[in-house]
Amino acid sequence: MTDTASQPTTDLPPAWEPATVEAELYERWVAAGYFTSDAGGDRPPFCIVLPPPNVTGSLHMGHALDHTLMDALTRRRRMQGYEALWQPGMDHAGIATQNVVEREIAREGLTRHDLGREAFVERVWAWKGEYGGQIQGQMRRFGDSVDWSRDRFTMDEGLSKAVQTIFKRLFDEGLIYRAERIINWCPRCLTALSDIEVEHSEDEGELVSIRYGDGDRSIVVATTRAETMLGDTAVAVHPDDQRYAHLVGTEVELPLTGRMIPIVADEHVDPEFGTGAVKVTPAHDPNDFEIGQRAELPAITIMDERGVITAHGPFEGLDRFEARPAVVAALREQGRIVAEKRPYVHSVGHCSRCDTVVEPRLSLQWFVRVAPLAKAAGDAVRDGRTRIHPPELAKRYFDWVDNMHDWCISRQLWWGHRIPVWYGPNGKVMCVGPDEQPPPADEGWTQDPDVLDTWFSSALWPFSTLGWPERTPHLEKFYPNSVLVTGYDILFFWVVRMMMFGLYAMDGVQPFHEVYLHGLIRDETGKKMSKARGNVINPLDWMDRYGADATRFTLARGANPGSDMALAEDWAAGSRNFGNKLWNATRFALMNGASTARAVPARETLTEADRWILGLTDALVSEVDRLYEEYQFAKLSDALYHYTWDELCDWYLELAKVQLAEGGDRAEATRAVLGHVFDVVLRLLHPLIPFVTERLWTTLTGGESVVVAPWPAASGQPRDPEAERHVVAVQKLVTEIRRFRSDQGVKPGQRVSARLSGVDDAGLSALRPAVASLARLNDPGDDFAASASIEVAVAGGTVTVELDLSGTVDLDAERKRLAKDLAAAEKELAGCDAKLGNPNFTDKAPAPVVAKITARREIAVADIERISARLSAMSNG
RNA sequence: GGGCACAUAGCUCAGCGGAAGAGCACUCGGCUUACACCCGAGCGGUCGCAGGUUCGAUCCCUGCUGUGCCCA
Known part of the structure; x- marks a missing residue:
């Protein structure tokens, strides 16, 4: 077998540099x-x-x-x-x-x-x-x-x-039909808008109450748009409103104009609002238009397309917003202003393109039924x-x-698909299909000027x-x-x-x-991104600094169905770090001869660590598939992140180091397993982070491109629950030893002599070298003198670790830690006892739940016993 | 005014009936020859408030408060 040191090193640089590589990879794919x-x-x-x-x-x-x-x-x-x-x-x-x-x-x-x-x-x-x-x-x-x-x-x-x-x-x-209707009109864009191109916001305005008519033949109406009174053609009240019943059917004089307008009854008037009487301006309000239709009222347009008053009189030529105070002032002079409320907050429609206040306007437009x-x-x-x-x-x-x-589809623009309707002599109308000739212009036919x-x-x-x-x-x-x-x-x-x-x-x-x-993208505090707020993040900036993969992965990780996502630069950096982690992990595997050239050996010839990671890899494939079917991008990204970083890198690569050091068939088998798991995870990650995975996967496998590589499928091999239990036990054991070392202030790199007992009984014999490597332990020498010991309860039993810290042991730190663990165990015991002591629980809860609580109680009792013994030994010693 | 969401660790979010989770941030210790864009350890939550259902509620129901969105 080839020695690792003489393996050809890969040509991968020590960090992934997206900027230089992405464009080239993309053009190659195209x-x-x-x-x-x-x-x-x-x-x-x-x-x-x-x-x-x-x-x-x-x-x-x-x-x-x-x-x-x-x-x-x-x-x-x-x-x-x-x-x-x-x-x-x-x-x-x-x-x-x-x-x-x-x-x-x-x-x-x-x-x-x-x-x-x-x-x-x-x-x-x-x-x-x-x-x-x-x-x-x-x-x-x-x-x-x-x-x-x-x-x-x-x-x-x-x-x-x-x-x-x-x-x-x-x-x-x-x-499709053409009709004169009230539509949303933008006086700046000079075109009709559909309902959904209007955005409503709560704006501050005014509510002015105006008396129409005189004496007992008068009625008070309230409006936020006083200037439109110039176009009023009626006052409407609810038919059941007794206050005004005697006025319905009579006329009042419309101030400033001298016109007489009728008082009509209409079901849609809200008697609770204001005085219960509303002015009716059919040409400038959609509701009033409806009332006008029902009461057969005329509609008087008082503004031009730019919102400038065209009604004759002193207001002619004023913009609608200039006309409003002018009209109010004129009415006040006549003593007709009964009440004024400012500011009065109400909903106002704005053009979604330019934010101009939309003017409801009566005009001839095309609609889809x-x-x-x-x-x-x-x-x-x-x-x-x-x-x-x-x-x-x-x-x-x-x-x-x-x-x-109905959808208003005509727009008074030039850029767009022109409405394929021609108007001819004598009011003739012709809609022209795609393969038909338009009617001749010299016979007086002209095309509709609007676009769609x-x-x-x-x-x-x-x-x-x-x-x-x-x-x-x-x-x-x-x-x-x-x-x-x-x-x-x-x-x-x-x-x-x-x-x-x-x-x-x-x-x-x-x-x-x-x-x-x-969902929608928001900034890190959950606010909408907008130029006005200045909180817009340009994705190109992120791609410059962190790469396209990192930008994409950040977005995928945040994509929970139906909910918005808050973004901050830290997230992008985290994704960049993940890409780099993947890069270096794959590089490490390659440097150690990982290869997909040979199939993964039969499971029974592999180590428990191998079988554990292969099982997790199969589970990952299934989980990612399931989550894709549900469009759970955040969860599937997280599953991939967790597998890659917390299982593959943090544990399997460390375990693999031990196996590679063994050399021979063991090392060779490990290379095959490494090759397999990286092949799978790179393919699984490719749809999310295409660039870095392409570079790594082609290097690992020698394949043409991961873009056209087959999507991974689970191996079909059964998982090995025992191997998985054992690796989980080793994870706990190692973590406990590290915890103790950290409490005792032992430097992470420093090796410590240790004597382990109970390892074989716990079924962890084969993983003993792994524990030593991961927890930085040396075998005990002749001069071994245990100065501290910890007991770790794992699935198969309890492992005792005696350590030679060759110096003073920080008893206080250890006591603190033990006290904390004891408190947790006691709390656990109390919780279990409370449940098990309740006959309602034992009678009514499902048996598996009761069994689970019983088992938890036993563990808590054992923990308390062990920790208490240790604590009392310390105070006696 | 009508409707719909959401309120969980400092921040952003998972979990939605039977032991409170992640990422980031923070603290401590480390260049342990894949990675300091890193490694190891740790701190941190009466799961918005008040009731109810249940043996058991972050999770279900009701009300309240707050926030957001959609529609008029």
């Missing part, structure tokens, strides 16, 4: 085609579509989490022999991108109107060409195993065709065709789909990226997608819409088998 999907062949499909990041953006920590989890799932399935497709791409982000380019041309003193629509859109494409690529670069640094050959963009020709196809189908079936689509989306989850993880979030999904409002909500095209993502509306081989193979991974915060934005459109476009087949919703 070049090898590992990530490219093949729609042919017999492998079962596995498909994840990447939630398309915004083309204007860069990847933040939330993306890093999302990508880590998707990559882990994809890499594992690939190793398991699935045909894996992780579909990348970006969306065109209508409002955001248009804003960016408008800002850019504003620096040249231009507006989009100066350029004209066509030139502006060209300008956006040019911008996309120049800056839109940074996300791909970031994904390469993360190590994302996406199929770059299928990279897609929502504005691509094929995806645009998908948009036009589904629009036409929905239009023809009456599921969602009722039948939402019903199907709900049913797919109710039927279990799509499973939501964690299941608690399914309720939130149902609450949404079962109470969904970005989410409209994103909703097609799970199948438009696969080639739909063509029935491509990829669509056939990879639809439905296996799992969708995203944050719970975009359940409504995106997941619901993909469900609706997927079921509709694909003849009732749901887009996903499973949906996994992860």
Whole structure:
């Protein structure tokens, strides 16, 4: 057998240096085609579509989490022999991108109107060409195993065709319609927004009570938006409200305008709020619009698209926020302000893109009639065709789909998919399908100027990226997608819409088998990361300093289903340390000739230590598999961390040192076991930390790449409970000896002569050299003089360790330790006695529980006896 | 206003009916030839408060307090 010292040393440097190696490894994987999907062949499909990041953006920590989890799932399935497709791409982000380019041309003193629509859109494409690529670069640094050959963009020709196809189908079936409605309008972005693009916050405002009419023909209304009174067309009260019953059907004069407006009754007025009478402004409030519809009231728009008052009179030309105090002042002058409350905190909607206060606005827009689509989306989850993880979030999904409002899909933008509807002479309307010719412009036909909500095209993502509306081989193979991974915060934005459109476009087949919703990233104190707070961590910074693997492992370790995760730099450092630990442990194994070239010898020829670690390794494989099926990333990461560090490194490698020192067949067998366990753990870790495992695994095995290595399976060999008991006993014995040494102030490296008895009776004979090595003990020499002794109760018996500390023993320290142990044992005994002395317990508790407590009691009694004897011996001695 | 979570060691979180756990932080001792991004040992919790169910409750139920989120 080759001597360890003459083994060829590995070429691995003493520490893992991610920065220099990761990029090269990644490009090698791409070049090898590992990530490219093949729609042919017999492998079962596995498909994840990447939630398309915004083309204007860069990847933040939330993306890093999302990508880590998707990559882990994809890499594992690939190793398991699935045909894996992780579909990348970006969306065109209508409002955001248009804003960016408008800002850019504003620096040249231009507006989009100066350029004209066509030139502006060209300008956006040019911008996309120049800056839109940074996300791909970031994904390469993360190590994302996406199929770059299928990279897609929502504005691509094929995806645009998908948009036009589904629009036409929905239009023809009456599921898309155009109507004048109150919509959410952003006076800064100058476009309609859907309900979910509005964020509500509790803001300080004012509540002003205004008297309309005079004398006994007057009524007081309260409002937070005094300026809208210029557009009031009624006052509404509850039909059962006796206070106002006599006024219903009469009219009052609307101050400042001289208009007479009716007092109407409406069920939806809350008599408890304010005076119980509300002003009704159908053109500027969604609830008032509803009241207006029921009472057939006119709607008077008093603002332009920028929120500037257009009503004639002294307020014309004022911004809505300037008009508010001006209107109040004018009313006060007339003595019509009955009460004012400032600040008055109430909920105010803001544009999710630019934070401008949203103005409800009456306008002509396109809508999707969602009722039948939402019903199907709900049913797919109710039927279990799509499973939501964690299941608690399914309720939130149902609450949404079962109470969904029609979806406003038109946007007054230029960047996006233009609505494929043409308006002709005599009010004719024509929706044009993807393969149809638009009607001739010279006959007076013009296309609708608006574009579609970005989410409209994103909703097609799970199948438009696969080639739909063509029935491509990829669509056939990879639809439905296996799992969708995203944050719970975009359940409504995106997941619901993909469900609706997927079921509709694909003849009732749901887009996903499973949906996994992860939590949000927060800072170390649990606050949301935001630029305003200045607590944003850029994942690229972490990757620069700690490597992509460490960044990924940190995120995976924090990913408990459905709950948010707090991140701090310390976590990343810890993950970096773990990678380094793995690196050095593997290096150590390699330096000692660990190899996968030879199979692990038959179990009966191995040591108990070998059988113990092999058993733990099998258990680890099963546990990791089970946890992956449940999307328990935090737990599976922790299981891998614990196995690697606390069992493999802290114990098995130390035990292996003893076996390697023996030389001969024992050393050779140990090399095979080392090779096996590192092979397995590296493969298990690869989906989480792909780079370091690739470097180590290829060195260890000589294999081509761990990316395409088979996923580990348990050995099928039975575990050896006796060997495991014995190793656990050795762990306890060694720990107790170390504890004693530490109490006595013996330096960790100093060897101490010791005489052990009871080892054989405890069944630990074979592990005796291991104990000596791990506890730094020397065999007793001729001059051995025990100056201290400890007794350690282990599973098979009690081991007595006599130590020659060749000097004074710190009796005080020992007494303290014994007293502490005694107190613990006495507490334990008292607890057991209390239970066993209670007939209700012994009668009603299950027998195994009673037996367990009885056994614990016996151990406590023995401990007390032993420790007391030791203590009294000390005071007598 | 409606709904849903969560309150466990200094921090971030597991555990969710039968002996309180992890990582980080902290204390002490160590360069024990894989690793100081390390090794060894240790300190630290009436599991938010008050009731209830149970032989037994951090775990189940009720109420309260606090925090967060979603929806109006």
